[in-house]
Amino acid sequence: MGSKFKVTSLKADTKYGIVASDLENLMDKGCQKLQLSREGCRVCLFEDGTEVDAEYFSRLKDNCKLIILEQGQKWNGEIRYYLKEILHEYDNSSDELITTAKSMLSEEIRPKKRKLLQYFVEDSTENITAENRDDDQKWFEGLNPRFKTKSDYMSFSCGRRMRNYLAEGAFDEDRCTFIHSINPYGSRENRIVFSTWNLDHGIEKKRTIIPTIVKTVKQQKIDNRKVKRFYSLLFTLANLKLVHIVCHKKTEHKLSCDPPKTCMGKKRKRNSLS
Known part of the structure; x- marks a missing residue:
């Protein structure tokens, strides 16, 4: 009879339930439901982008979420997709996104998620792209005034260390x-x-x-x-x-x-x- 799956595509706005007995059967039904050309398509796990072949298909569980990709398309996984959507949504209001992340750190969340949020907040609040002293004066605190850019100081620092090998x-x-x-x-x-x-x-x-x-x-x-x-x-x-x-x-x-x-x-x- 086959197993149940939920399939979608990069063009679809929803996931469709289908029953398939093997990979070819899944491709035929999925492409028909999603109105895709069958040629050049491949199936990947919606969760992390792992490509599904005939052998891997036999190990898939019921109601597994899959994405059918057309030729040349890529899928990096569900988390990266939603993260990209969030960043796009907050493109012009990054302060609001940082504030939300900080408030989540005060809640009871799993250690792994907490660490990811901490990395996000730290990276978002650092002035990484600034190169000149005037653009990031805090970074230059305690350094000789002759260093006008971050590259100047890092070149000097690395050179000093390398001379003593x-x-x-x-x-x-x-x-x-x-x-x-x-x-x-x-x-x-x-x-x-x-x-x-x-x-x-x-x-x-x-x-x-x-x-x-x-x-x-x-x-x-x-x-x-x-x-x-x-x-x-x-x-x-x-x-x-x-x-x-x-x-x-x-x-x-x-x-x-x-x-x-x-x-x-x-x-x-x-x-x-x-």
């Missing part, structure tokens, strides 16, 4: 034996060499960390302590060093994911970038 040496050394340092502003050659520097994992990502994660998951022995350990090995300075290409040893490191007993586990002073 120091290499940390090979994975099995406490410091760079070559005393590598570089100023990418110094010369064209230095700028090119600087682009080759990278972060090196002491305990190797591909050879050791990833296989250990896979093994742990398969054995169902994962816990918060191990998650934190793996995160530390993959993404933090506990297992990452800034390495000059000369010091980057490509040979197997032969270090395990067990609590560190090598030089990588020693507490050492990190090079500052400030």
Whole structure:
């Protein structure tokens, strides 16, 4: 007999109920109801825009909301659609929209929705597009008057930090034996060499960390302590060093994911970038 669905299109003002036994049947009935040309059409979930194929169709629940798109049309999902409509509606009265969002923050709402509202309010009240000092004086408070634009200050700040890059040496050394340092502003050659520097994992990502994660998951022995350990090995300075290409040893490191007993586990002073 088939399942029940609610279908619509970008042109339709409402959703229509139809019963379909398979995807082709749905396309035929849906296009007829929505007065669309069948050629080039495709079906997507109204909720998030996921495209529905024949296999996925069999897993759809009764009364699932679908949208039939004509060739070249896109659908990013229900939430983005309604958000776009709201922003369009309040295009000339953004203050009213911000006030409404702030009032909703005082109500009992789910944490995820609260966070989204907070992001919206913060982004809406910040003066992101302003570039000059006169247009956003609060942003420039405490800065030298010689900085006239945000770009001027950010260029200076980034440049000052970059002039102090120091290499940390090979994975099995406490410091760079070559005393590598570089100023990418110094010369064209230095700028090119600087682009080759990278972060090196002491305990190797591909050879050791990833296989250990896979093994742990398969054995169902994962816990918060191990998650934190793996995160530390993959993404933090506990297992990452800034390495000059000369010091980057490509040979197997032969270090395990067990609590560190090598030089990588020693507490050492990190090079500052400030």
